[in-house]
Amino acid sequence: MDSSFEHRRGTATVTLRRADGSLLDLADVVVEQRRHAVALGGIGFDLVALAAARAGLGTSAPGAGDGETGDVFGGSGPEAAADLVDLWLGVFDTATLPFYWAGFEPVPGRPDTARLLAAARWFRERDVAVKGHPLVWHTLAPGWLRELPDDRLEATVRARVGREAADFAGLVSTWDAVNEAVIMPVFANEQHENGITRLCRRLGRVETVRLAFEEARAADPAATLVLNDFDMSPAYDRLVEEVLDAGVQVDAIGLQSHMHQGYWGEERTLEVLERFARHGLPLHLTETTLLSGALMPPEVEDLNDHRVDSWPSTPEGEERQADEVVRHYRTLMSHPSVEAVTYWGLTDRGAWLGAPAGLVRADGSPKPAYDALRSLVRGEWWLPPTTLRTDERGRVRVSGWAGGYAVSSGGASATFDLPAGASELEVAVEVGGG
Template identity: 70%
Template sequence: MTPATAVDAVRRSEAMLTVRSADGSPCADVDVLVEQVRHDFAFGNIGFDFVGLANHERGDSRGNVFGGADPEAAERLEQLWLDVFNTATLPFYWAGFEPVDGQPDTRRLQKAAAWFHDRGVSVKGHPLVWHTLAPDWLREYPDREVEEIVRARIRREVTSFAGLVDTWDAINEVVIMPVFANEDRQNAVTRLCRRIGRIPTIRLAFEEARRANPATTLILNDFNLSTAYECLIEGVLEAGVQVDAIGLQSHMHQGYWGEERTLEVLERFARYGLPLHWTETTLVSGDLMPPEIVDLNDHQADEWPSTADGEERQADDVVRHYRTLLSHPSVQAVTYWGITDRGAWLGAPAGLVRADGSPKPAYDALRGLVKGEWWLAPTRLRTDGEGRVPVRGWAGDYSLSVGDSVASWTLGQDAPTPEVTLA
């Protein structure tokens, strides 16, 4: 089975749609127009670039710790982003979200989340607990108080953003959390994790978030895809912590992993019976990072340009990578880490759009999958004598229209048998 065929087998659904008029009688032998409106699958990207735009800021806005486009640049990126992606990750890195104790950036991020919602985009928060960007002011508190402050931070964010952000990376990169140090100084979250242990720290994050919003989706996320992460997941599940999805990261600055390695990773983590979210992924369109680099953060280049050959390679790699991920039934979401090279992590040319705002071949290739090969174009069909019409397409939201009458419905393997009533 080819990758394209495998994706088709996993992701497409068939249904016999029944169309009725307002009085409940079947719309027999009529022409209908079926259109896909939204994918059920979460095609994600970070939404950092649009925080300033959503807040009507001008010039260099007060960004988050990982940057973001100025509003004018964001305006040029908006349609490119929305043409492909339906899920945005917003930054809740504690050091940037609350640089001063007691002064969180709540309203600004609420406006950004609402901006995406108004455009039909789901929003995920990243992350609630993470050691790397814990605020410096937290170091000054004694250990016992740190735990309660962390708990309060989780409750505050999940409660304040309920209805806007209902999916969270509850805790990030716990495999290395107890041993991580910032500039030779141990941060307060590392201290907490070392004191109470990895699994109790994870329990703390998940249980506080769950109490704050029982409807939220909570993800355990890590870049370490070794057996250490597997052992951690097993311990967490055995301890009875309710994990909704497993997060996997792949910043492929040293080159595309290839189908075999990617599928091997998917199989190892799918055995826990939980949805898999590929939470962070990148592929570069310039020179590859040297293979001997162990920690990607150690590679510091004065310039890292996108090249013509690299852009062609990136486009091919993006198609292969997404086909491989979507061919596995456990994968529920994929988040590409950045729309543009401008302000990209580590300065890498990993965006789908060049720094000048022009799309790379990788952007066109991914859009060709998401809104082309994996999208049901507007299709005219005819109902039978009982008002039924067969539809085969990608799981998601659809509309059906007859003349000026329009109705919405959902196609998917787990969706109820579709039936629409025209007003």
């Protein structure tokens, strides 16, 4: 564990030029950080309805209520969501949008494309990167998929993957291509078999993963494709190995960390990171939660089985959550393989399983964990607007956490990326104006 975070920091000599090519020498310039090189994200579910409404679209999925599950991903209405915008943008730079097939296309041929496109554009206009979750998953597969014969089932799944990857190319830069494949061949919910499980039993896990990755990559070669799972046991480790040995091109390994039964702690977290880092791929902590209320009993095997009438956030739980959020993010950033962290839910309002896992209370007020995380990622690990003076050769020396930066002078501005560990990297940045 590198608590100095030197592998996350960089120093660069930045040469500034005017639009006419002359050096911007002996001038005051303002340099500020815009984003981290590591994606520090949150789910954007709460803001979908707001973005859709501002684009003149409906606030629920087409066909919601007509199919079996409708608009399953929850989220806040436009008015409630408006109160969350500044809080969301104040700590996150990457948004995960919901592409759960049952809610995205509750009726065949009526996908929720327009609303999700509006949401993706809304985030991109605010310099937020966008991720889609997920393309293939047995849970929340649409009920109508069960009725298809095997040949049509496979063709329909392929078409679904390709359609979404193509429609959102240039907006959604990362996809959870397959979610929770470790249990996919054996999963069936209490009421009925689902189409994805049947497909996986016929093709096998590796070939189902290949189907999703190859169709998504063909539709959008620039996208980062993630294999994602909640199972941190050796079973997932073996699946990753099998998938890579089969020649499937995986861009990142997704690790879920829903800590409803208690914080993992530094030792376990680092053990998990080390175990999956051996595959040589970037690690994305795709779904992180820490509770600010009572913990789920340890004997519960499937988190979905724990249902309570009320699950409040408590003062003592909020203090614990704030401490654990900081410890967890510090531990993740200490490991060089970690390239993305997504916190699973800004607010307790509509939270998964009703758990008090949000950084913001249901009434919209920030918990201590929100303030603690913001102080970390936009304070301790952040370069605020800083005035520097160029030398006679138009140079300034910039040091900070790797990521995106902006520089401005006299009303003109430009951007540049500060890489990690580049102590003397020269970056020519053109600043407009004379």
